[in-house]
Amino acid sequence: MEQEVRIxxxxxxxxxxxxxxxxxxxxxVNGAKQESDHIYIKAGLLHLLKDDIKILEIGFGTGLNAYLSFQVTQNTAKRIDYTSLELYPLSMDIVGQLNYVESGEPENKEYFTQLHACDWGKRNEITSSFYLTKIQTDFSKLDFPLYLDTTFDVIYFDAFAPEKQSEMWSQRIFDTLYTLTNKEGILTTYCAKGVVRRMLLQAGYNVERLAGPPGKREILRATKL
Structure with missing residues (x-):
């Protein structure tokens, strides 16, 4: 299943x-890499003060969040078990054209390709400190407890905007994500709309508004206290 996209x-x-x-x-469009780094790595992953971390990502997309998280394991003592849900995996032709890996890092280009090429529906060892499980599914219709048999320290909520795919932003989903969040675990998202903040609060999270990356005034970080 593919979706028409343009780089x-x-x-x-x-x-x-x-x-x-x-x-x-x-x-x-104000900066893809700096946006992901700001919202999901700095406000999410690096905000968590532990080394063994389980991450759930809603929307694997280009693999940018996964790749930046993988880089953290190269530069710190953190070990990550990463699970990502995606309905429309990219073709390897598109993946090969993406420019997220800095020039002069050929070994990381291989890792970035491996994030996309590794098997779906199983736990893949990318390195001894980074494991990736990709599940091809429509998460808005997902029976979470049957599909995911673990809980998570960090959730990257990176679905398309509510006005584009409203079914991806529902109270049911945020309630379920709350049950999948470990104590003191966090959820970060680029969307700071009041309705999203209220749903996160109703689910049980403590919610903070944080300064956003260039082009975005605010983002949200939700913590399970």
Missing amino acids: ESTADGSHTLFVPSLNEHYHS
């Missing part, structure tokens, strides 16, 4: 994808 450059030079059918980009 475009963003303001920081890194690529994003544009989906004509939704008139929507995968990332901020």
Whole structure:
């Protein structure tokens, strides 16, 4: 199952994808890489003060969040078990054109490719400190307890915007994600809309508004106290 996409450059030079059918980009046009780093790595992963971390990502997309998380394991003592849900995996032709790996890092280019090429529906060892499980599914229709038999320390909520795919932003989903969040675990998302904040609060999270990356005034971080 594939979705028509078009590669475009963003303001920081890194690529994003544009989906004509939704008139929507995968990332901020103000900078894809700096957006992911700001919201999911700095406000999410690196905010958690532990070394063994289980991450759940809603929307594997270009693999940028997974790759940046993988890089953290290369530069710190953190060990990550990463699970990602995605309905529309990218073709390897598109993956091969994405420019997230810095020049001069050929070994990381191989790792980035492996994140996409590794098997779906099983736990893959990328390195001894980074494991990846990709599940091809529509998470808005997912029976979470049957599909996911673990809980998570960090959740990257990176679905398309509520006005584009409203079914991806429901109280049922946030209630379920709360049950899948470990104590003191966190959920981060680029969407700071009041309705999203209220759903996170109703689910039971403590919710903070944080300064956003370039082009975005605020983001949300939700913590299970």
